[in-house]
Amino acid sequence: MKDSLIISKRANRLRRLASLLANGGLLTVTSLSMIIVIFIILFIARDALPFFKLEGFKEFFTSTSWYPAGDPPQFGAMAIFYGSLMVTLGASMVAVPLGIFAAVCLSDVLPFQVKQVVKPVIEILAALPSVAYGFFALVILAPIMQTRGPRLFGIAAWVALVPAALLAAYFLRGFVDSRIRNEKFRKATRNITFVMAIFGFFVIISRISSFFSGLTVVSGTNALNVSLILGIMALPTIVSVSEDALNSVGRELRENSYALGATRAETVFKVVIPAASSGIVAAVILGVMRAIGETMVVWMASGNSSQIPQPFYNFLSPVRTLTATIAGDMGEAAHVQGAPRYHVLFAMALALLLISFVSNLISEWAVKRSRKKLRGESS
Amino acid sequence: MGRETLQKKTAGGILLKLQNRKLLDKSTTIINYASIFFMTVALVILLAPIVVRGLGAYIFRGTIEHRKVIFEQFQRGRPEILQNELDQVQMARQPVFDMLKSFETELDEMEGRESREMNNQLKELKGLLRELYGVLPGERDPILLRKQYGKTRWKDAREVFHQIMQAEKWDYSDPQHSRLVRFPRRDVFQGTSLEPLFDYLPLKFRETMRPRLVFYLHFLLDESKDAHFFGGIFPEILGTVYLTLFAILFAVPFGVIAAVYLAEFAGDTRFVSLLRSFINTLAGVPSIVFGLFGLAFFINTVKLSETKSVLVGGATLALLVLPTIIRASEEAILAVPREYKEASLSMGASQLRTIVSVILPAALPGILTGIIISMGRAAGETAPIIFTAAVSVGKPLKLLETFSQPTPALPWNIYNLCTEHEAVDSIRHVQFGMVFTLIAVVLTLNITAIFLRARILKKLRG
Numbered sequence: 001m002k003d004s005l006i007i008s009k010r011a012n013r014l015r016r017l018a019s020l021l022a023n024g025g026l027l028t029v030t031s032l033s034m035i036i037v038i039f040i041i042l043f044i045a046r047d048a049l050p051f052f053k054l055e056g057f058k059e060f061f062t063s064t065s066w067y068p069a070g071d072p073p074q075f076g077a078m079a080i081f082y083g084s085l086m087v088t089l090g091a092s093m094v095a096v097p098l099g100i101f102a103a104v105c106l107s108d109v110l111p112f113q114v115k116q117v118v119k120p121v122i123e124i125l126a127a128l129p130s131v132a133y134g135f136f137a138l139v140i141l142a143p144i145m146q147t148r149g150p151r152l153f154g155i156a157a158w159v160a161l162v163p164a165a166l167l168a169a170y171f172l173r174g175f176v177d178s179r180i181r182n183e184k185f186r187k188a189t190r191n192i193t194f195v196m197a198i199f200g201f202f203v204i205i206s207r208i209s210s211f212f213s214g215l216t217v218v219s220g221t222n223a224l225n226v227s228l229i230l231g232i233m234a235l236p237t238i239v240s241v242s243e244d245a246l247n248s249v250g251r252e253l254r255e256n257s258y259a260l261g262a263t264r265a266e267t268v269f270k271v272v273i274p275a276a277s278s279g280i281v282a283a284v285i286l287g288v289m290r291a292i293g294e295t296m297v298v299w300m301a302s303g304n305s306s307q308i309p310q311p312f313y314n315f316l317s318p319v320r321t322l323t324a325t326i327a328g329d330m331g332e333a334a335h336v337q338g339a340p341r342y343h344v345l346f347a348m349a350l351a352l353l354l355i356s357f358v359s360n361l362i363s364e365w366a367v368k369r370s371r372k373k374l375r376g377e378s379s
Numbered sequence: 380m381g382r383e384t385l386q387k388k389t390a391g392g393i394l395l396k397l398q399n400r401k402l403l404d405k406s407t408t409i410i411n412y413a414s415i416f417f418m419t420v421a422l423v424i425l426l427a428p429i430v431v432r433g434l435g436a437y438i439f440r441g442t443i444e445h446r447k448v449i450f451e452q453f454q455r456g457r458p459e460i461l462q463n464e465l466d467q468v469q470m471a472r473q474p475v476f477d478m479l480k481s482f483e484t485e486l487d488e489m490e491g492r493e494s495r496e497m498n499n500q501l502k503e504l505k506g507l508l509r510e511l512y513g514v515l516p517g518e519r520d521p522i523l524l525r526k527q528y529g530k531t532r533w534k535d536a537r538e539v540f541h542q543i544m545q546a547e548k549w550d551y552s553d554p555q556h557s558r559l560v561r562f563p564r565r566d567v568f569q570g571t572s573l574e575p576l577f578d579y580l581p582l583k584f585r586e587t588m589r590p591r592l593v594f595y596l597h598f599l600l601d602e603s604k605d606a607h608f609f610g611g612i613f614p615e616i617l618g619t620v621y622l623t624l625f626a627i628l629f630a631v632p633f634g635v636i637a638a639v640y641l642a643e644f645a646g647d648t649r650f651v652s653l654l655r656s657f658i659n660t661l662a663g664v665p666s667i668v669f670g671l672f673g674l675a676f677f678i679n680t681v682k683l684s685e686t687k688s689v690l691v692g693g694a695t696l697a698l699l700v701l702p703t704i705i706r707a708s709e710e711a712i713l714a715v716p717r718e719y720k721e722a723s724l725s726m727g728a729s730q731l732r733t734i735v736s737v738i739l740p741a742a743l744p745g746i747l748t749g750i751i752i753s754m755g756r757a758a759g760e761t762a763p764i765i766f767t768a769a770v771s772v773g774k775p776l777k778l779l780e781t782f783s784q785p786t787p788a789l790p791w792n793i794y795n796l797c798t799e800h801e802a803v804d805s806i807r808h809v810q811f812g813m814v815f816t817l818i819a820v821v822l823t824l825n826i827t828a829i830f831l832r833a834r835i836l837k838k839l840r841g
Binding site: 015023026032034036037043046097098102106127132170300323330334352360 | 396398399400401402403404406407408409410411412413414415417418419421422425428429633636637639640641644645653654656657658659660661663664665666667668669670671672674675676679680698701702705729730731752755756758759760761762765766790791793794797798807810814817818821822825826829
């Protein structure tokens, strides 16, 4: 009896030791991710710093002349930074509204069965390799944009603006209706307003449409092309992360809102989205990050011209981004290791890394905040 | 009274009217549906041309030249049948060559400007015929393989045929807008001994090429000849498979162990939350930065291999997919019902034992799902392998060579073929075929994962 107790005690101790060892071993392996991140920073910075030592900061950030192979070489990367910014902004203009509306649709509108069909679409969009997107942008979209682009923009303007115009005219009619007291006068005026408004809007739309049709697209590989494709690539991230955020808002809040007589749109926009706002911010940041860090699409379809477009919002002109520059110039620069030409690419990578770290921190903070907020509200 | 005045006094008041609120609600719903619709349409627009034209690399109408290439370069096909066909084709082509010959003798008798003019025209025509039929009789075999054979695909052959029938020239009559005009080439050779060619060719063109529907499944298994002008994409496929396997082999052990730790051992300490945020950070690092890191660390510092190699590329890709594997595995482990674990512990099994023989088997389908998705990701990533593993042209590697040698890989060669190749337009079918193959591989992996996940969900719900 006593023996077995001792044995079990020893076994217990052994077991505890084994568990402790296992814990330590597992922890070491788990820390690998941390070590990798630190190594990435260290090694990118190690090769990036010589550039700043050799060439200084000023030219890199303020000049737009990028001739790394020239004599003397010039390393003005401002246009490249601007290209990245422009393409990212363009992508978020496509992806953010669409993504949030789609997420709302998934979380609040569609019935369960339909959702099961839609979700794989998002997963497939997310899974497609970036080089396939780039191939599509370069081989299929670019020629179409170059030959038939303006006409398509014109059609797109009609398709997008006509429903909006009808709705606006209808509300204008309502507004006039509510402002005039005289019963007889009111009916006539509101109908006249309605017709006039529709007419006016159509004139405006046809102006806008003909403006688009009159544009000339010099090259199909431009910022617009890339923005569209990057927007579609960023969509799945934005949709799935913000859908999670919207779902985690919980039924009670929604039910309370409906009980007060709110419509679904009011519930979504005034209750659910504000409650999930931090999560949606995180979603947007993650989506935008995908656009900044994307290489193949911009390398293949952005035109790779290191200049700030004229005027600066001209999405039809070619641009060049950080990622594409790294990918494109390393082939030649790798032969001259140690030259500023080689290190400047690491400086760009370091900039990318910093951007991604900062946005990651912000998004993590946003997610944490939203979790805390929702927990606080539901309890 | 209060509501009434609010409606009438403020511009926003109209938004309070029930009718308008309903309308707004409906329009929002329409926008919601429209965004989903847009996404689906975008996917269809993306995939449709790639699938349709990509299948064209596998199924197409091949001419006699295709069968000749396959026989001479890849030693497939029955020689007696091919010879028979070649003889018949030769017979059909002979009149064309005869006409060329008699025109050349006619040309010798011409003089001065007319002769020069005609000579140029003949050169152009001969160039087109060479494109169509390969080497013309009496000419020396060209060095480049692509010039030894004619058009292998009926669609391309027809295009050349149209070029032969319809000449193009620039019209400068209006100095402001010079434009390209088409006119029958027959006009050029009016009255010469070449004129009958333009009657003969439309009649007998099919006989000179003998198109037939081909299922070229060997596209997957053939090496490419002469920079992808002929043959298939085997080296690229093999390279992609190697890279994916290496990445998974490196990433899975570390990823699953990390997941086990995070799910089963880690408490809610500061260090653990720091670890988690480092994993998130790793997931957010742009893929091109992984490539640079692979170059700076694995090749320049650790010297895992002298130059780019599959090993280095695989290791770099492993870093990229590590966070995905960790997250998916952790989720799978957390989804295992508590009762399993409690039952095992109460039977006296140690924690390690419980993990290895109870929790991990139960979580296996979920972990597999994560691994499959990561495989899709590793197979499709291009940026990390540009500086670490990929080359444009190469032989298929043996297993041992992967430690020291770079390889062609599908994603990189897609980029390379549609931007840097010397004849981008004439090998479109290969490009589409590659993209289609890559997408097919990635989607098959992902759809497997989706089904696997659906089954797990069903099982968990009971």
